[in-house]
Amino acid sequence: MSDLSRTVAQEQLVSQDLHLSPTPVINLGHLSLDSVTRSGMVDQIANACHDLGYFQVINHGISQPVMDCAVEAASDFFKLPSETKEEFASEDLRQPVRYDTSSKDSISMSRAFLKHYAHPLSDWVQYWPEKPPIYREYIGKYAVEVRRVALQLMQAILEGLGLGKEYLNGKFQEGSQLLSVNCYPKASQDAMAIGLAPHSDYGFLTILLTSCRGLEVLDRSSNSWKTAQRLPHALHVHVGDHMEVLSNGQIKTVVHRAVLNPEESRISIASIHGFEVHEKVACAKELVDEQNPQKYKESSFSDFLDYLTANMDNKHRNFLESLRMLTGAMIFEKADRAKVYCHMFKY
Numbered sequence: 036m037s038d039l040s041r042t043v044a045q046e047q048l049v050s051q052d053l054h055l056s057p058t059p060v061i062n063l064g065h066l067s068l069d070s071v072t073r074s075g076m077v078d079q080i081a082n083a084c085h086d087l088g089y090f091q092v093i094n095h096g097i098s099q100p101v102m103d104c105a106v107e108a109a110s111d112f113f114k115l116p117s118e119t120k121e122e123f124a125s126e127d128l129r130q131p132v133r134y135d136t137s138s139k140d141s142i143s144m145s146r147a148f149l150k151h152y153a154h155p156l157s158d159w160v161q162y163w164p165e166k167p168p169i170y171r172e173y174i175g176k177y178a179v180e181v182r183r184v185a186l187q188l189m190q191a192i193l194e195g196l197g198l199g200k201e202y203l204n205g206k207f208q209e210g211s212q213l214l215s216v217n218c219y220p221k222a223s224q225d226a227m228a229i230g231l232a233p234h235s236d237y238g239f240l241t242i243l244l245t246s247c248r249g250l251e252v253l254d255r256s257s258n259s260w261k262t263a264q265r266l267p268h269a270l271h272v273h274v275g276d277h278m279e280v281l282s283n284g285q286i287k288t289v290v291h292r293a294v295l296n297p298e299e300s301r302i303s304i305a306s307i308h309g310f311e312v313h314e315k316v317a318c319a320k321e322l323v324d325e326q327n328p329q330k331y332k333e334s335s336f337s338d339f340l341d342y343l344t345a346n347m348d349n350k351h352r353n354f355l356e357s358l359r360m361l362t363g364a365m366i367f368e369k370a371d372r373a374k375v376y377c378h379m380f381k382y
C-alpha cells in the first residue's frame with residue numbers, strides 16, 4: 036500500500052460531499068463473446084480506468100457461495116482469541132502471513148488485518164492459519180477464482196491502452212497476489228469513524244469483496260469522497276500505483292479509505308495483483324515519446340516493501356510520489372497534486 040495517511044482530527048475526516056457513486060458496472064461475461072462485443076467491453080473498461088480508476092464487475096464467474104464462504108472464513112478467523120491471531124503478528128513485512136491491528140500500523144485507524152500471499156496457492160497455503168478449519172479451503176478457492184478475474188481484466192486494460200492483450204503476458208501469469216483480509220468494528224453511535232485511512236494500493240489491480248458498505252473512493256473531479264455502491268454479486272475493482280507507472284500516467288492510481296459501518300462490523304478481502312516480487316515495473320516504452328516523457332522510475336514489489344519498512348513511522352509516506360521523475364512540466368503537476376492533498380487533509 037502506498038499510504039497517504041495523515042494525522043488529522045476525527046471531525047476533519049468527515050465527508051463533506053458524500054454521494055453514492057454511480058460506478059460503472061462491467062458485465063465480464065461479455066469479454067468472451069464475439070470480437071465486436073469484446074471490443075465494446077474493452078472500451079468501457081478503458082473509459083472507466085481513465086475517468087475514475089475504479090468500476091465494478093458482475094457476471095465474473097465466481098459463485099455467490101464461494102464469495103460468501105470466503106467472507107465466513109475471514110469473519111471466523113477474526114473471532115478467534117487474540118493469542119491465536121497474534122501468533123501471526125510480525126513487524127517484518129516480508130513474512131508470508133502477517134496479522135496486525137490499529138495500534139501498530141499507521142494507516143489502520145480501526146482495523147485488524149491478516150495479509151498473506153496467495154499465488155501460487157500451493158507455495159503459500161501451508162503458511163496460512165489452520166484455524167478456523169475452513170480458512171485454507173474457503174479462502175483458497177476464492178483466491179484462485181479472483182485471480183482468474185484479475186488476469187482477464189488486466190488483458191482488457193492492456194488492450195485498451197493499445198498494448199495488446201498478450202503484452203507482458205508471462206509476467207502477469209507469473210505475478211504475485213497478496214490478500215489483505217480486513218475486519219472493522221461497527222461504528223459507535225453518531226460519529227462517522229475511519230477504519231482505514233486514505234491510501235492507494237501498490238499493485239496493478241485490486242479486487243475487493245466486502246460484507247457490507249464502507250469503502251470510499253476519492254473522486255478526482257470533485258475532490259470529494261464517494262461511497263462505493265454495493266450491488267448484489269458484484270466485485271469492486273480499482274487500479275493501483277503500478278498501473279499508473281505502466282501506463283505512464285494515462286491511468287491514475289485510486290486513493291481510497293474505509294469508514295466504519297454504523298449497522299454492523301465489516302469484513303473486506305482485498306486481492307492485490309502485481310508482478311512477481313522482484314520483477315520491476317516500468318513505464319511501457321510504447322507509451323513514452325517526446326510529448327509524453329517517462330514519468331516514473333521503475334520499481335518492484337520488493338522495492339515497495341523496502342520503502343514501507345524505511346518509512347513505517349512516516350505518516351506522509353507515498354510510494355508513487357517517490358517514483359515520480361521531475362521534469363519542468365511535472366513540477367507544476369506535482370504542485371497541483373500537493374494542493375489537492377493539502378485540501379483533502381486540511382493541512
Ligand SMILES: O=C(O)CCC(=O)C(=O)O
Nearest residue numbers: 215217249250293303305
Ligand atoms: O476495506 C476496504 O473497503 C478497503 C481495504 C483496502 O483498501 C486495502 O486492504 O487495501
Ligand SMILES: [Fe+2]
Nearest residue numbers: 235236291305
Ligand atoms: Fe487499499
